[in-house]
Amino acid sequence: MTRSNETTLAHGGNHQGYTEKHTGAVNPPIYVSSTYHQQQLNQFGDYDYSRSGNPTRDQLEAAIAKLENGIAGFAFSSGMAAISSALLLLKSGDHIVITKDVYGGTFRFVTQLLTQFSIEHTFVDMTQQEEIEKAIQPNTKVIYMETPANPLLQITDIEQVVQLAKEHGCLTFLDNTFMTPLHQQPLDLGVDIVLHSATKFLSGHSDIVAGLAVTKKEDLATKLKFVQNTYGAILGAKDCYQLLQGMKTLEPRFSKSAATAEQLAAFFDSHDQIEQVYYPGLASHPGAEIHAKQSTSSGAVLSFKLKETVDAKQFVEKLSIPVFAVSLGAVESILSHPATMSHAAMPSTEREARGISDRLFRLSVGIENEEDLLQDFQQALSK
Ligand SMILES: *Cc1c(COP(=O)(O)O)cnc(C)c1O
Numbered sequence: 001m002t003r004s005n006e007t008t009l010a011h012g013g014n015h016q017g018y019t020e021k022h023t024g025a026v027n028p029p030i031y032v033s034s035t036y037h038q039q040q041l042n043q044f045g046d047y048d049y050s051r052s053g054n055p056t057r058d059q060l061e062a063a064i065a066k067l068e069n070g071i072a073g074f075a076f077s078s079g080m081a082a083i084s085s086a087l088l089l090l091k092s093g094d095h096i097v098i099t100k101d102v103y104g105g106t107f108r109f110v111t112q113l114l115t116q117f118s119i120e121h122t123f124v125d126m127t128q129q130e131e132i133e134k135a136i137q138p139n140t141k142v143i144y145m146e147t148p149a150n151p152l153l154q155i156t157d158i159e160q161v162v163q164l165a166k167e168h169g170c171l172t173f174l175d176n177t178f179m180t181p182l183h184q185q186p187l188d189l190g191v192d193i194v195l196h197s198a199t200k201f202l203s204g205h206s207d208i209v210a211g212l213a214v215t216k217k218e219d220l221a222t223k224l225k226f227v228q229n230t231y232g233a234i235l236g237a238k239d240c241y242q243l244l245q246g247m248k249t250l251e252p253r254f255s256k257s258a259a260t261a262e263q264l265a266a267f268f269d270s271h272d273q274i275e276q277v278y279y280p281g282l283a284s285h286p287g288a289e290i291h292a293k294q295s296t297s298s299g300a301v302l303s304f305k306l307k308e309t310v311d312a313k314q315f316v317e318k319l320s321i322p323v324f325a326v327s328l329g330a331v332e333s334i335l336s337h338p339a340t341m342s343h344a345a346m347p348s349t350e351r352e353a354r355g356i357s358d359r360l361f362r363l364s365v366g367i368e369n370e371e372d373l374l375q376d377f378q379q380a381l382s383k
């Protein structure tokens with residue numbers, strides 16, 4: 001019997017072969033052990049050292065593999081550890097084509113660390129097929145997507161990029177942090193490796209930093225396993241447990257947050273102090289149609305630009321509900337200022353070119369009462 005992801009999530013990824021065998025415990029045991037006793041000289045058990053494998057991590061990795069319809073999942077100590085470990089599949093002399101709207105930390109990794117190993121890159125507007133095609137070189141090995149992208153929620157047509165990549169013999173990686181496997185399943189659309197900052201919606205409580213990678217290709221699974229074990233940026237057993245606990249409530253959290261985000265997007269869209277709203281659920285969003293084709297939710301993150309008439313400092317200080325902080329995807333609403341937060345790693349000229357003005361704010365909607373949130377923004381925007 002096939003199960004929906006909602007059901008799999010509620011059971012913490014427990015499915016055949018992964019139910020706790022000894023006691024039937026509903027929650028997975030946390031195996032706080034770096035090493036494992038071996039019964040015989042010439043025959044070792046399933047586990048030898050926790051960098052290479054840990055039963056609590058195994059449960060999490062099996063859960064994310066199942067949720068993304070992959071064959072293998074890998075848990076890392078952060079989203080950036082997952083992303084950089086996946087990019088370590090590249091070799092000196094390789095080239096990647098990457099969306100210019102990529103997460104600031106990924107921008108930093110690609111521009112400042114990969115270049116040290118002579119792995120080159122070209123940034124493109126991923127909404128423009130011709131631009132992607134033009135950027136592909138004979139040594140291009142990976143096309144890297146993020147959709148919806150941060151912070152302007154630009155949408156990439158996943159299937160089109162996958163087709164282009166296949167024509168040119170490139171792999172595709174996709175950062176699926178904003179949609180989660182509940183609402184976007186890139187492996188089903190032909191993407192080779194799906195990446196997550198599990199710090200965000202998957203864990204959902206602003207408590208841990210974690211990353212995940214999933215593939216459904218045998219050879220890529222072997223290579224990712226090798227990098228995970230060799231580079232060693234694994235997620236610890238306690239955090240694996242905490243992430244699994246967070247994931248159990250992903251569906252109700254995401255549904256509520258997305259429903260409120262839709263209301264808030266409409267509110268901002270009609271407000272005379274707001275210059276522009278960026279949300280793929282608005283019909284006016286240039287990527288709305290493509291997003292609806294490849295995802296089942298408009299998501300819980302939106303951005304908006306204040307008019308010059310609004311004092312941004314006062315606006316932030318008048319708000320009483322959202323926390324003003326970096327990050328997203330949590331039970332509490334989080335208001336961010338991309339120019340000084342998520343994209344601070346990007347030079348200001350690059351930032352301006354990407355449309356990330358100082359008057360742009362990103363809101364990750366939490367699970368608070370929707371009327372409370374609306375009223376809070378209403379009063380903060382009033383003169
Ligand atoms: C936060 C984030 C990352 C980085 O993840 P960390 O867990 O902070 O290392 C990568 N991609 C996106 C889209 C993010 O929001």
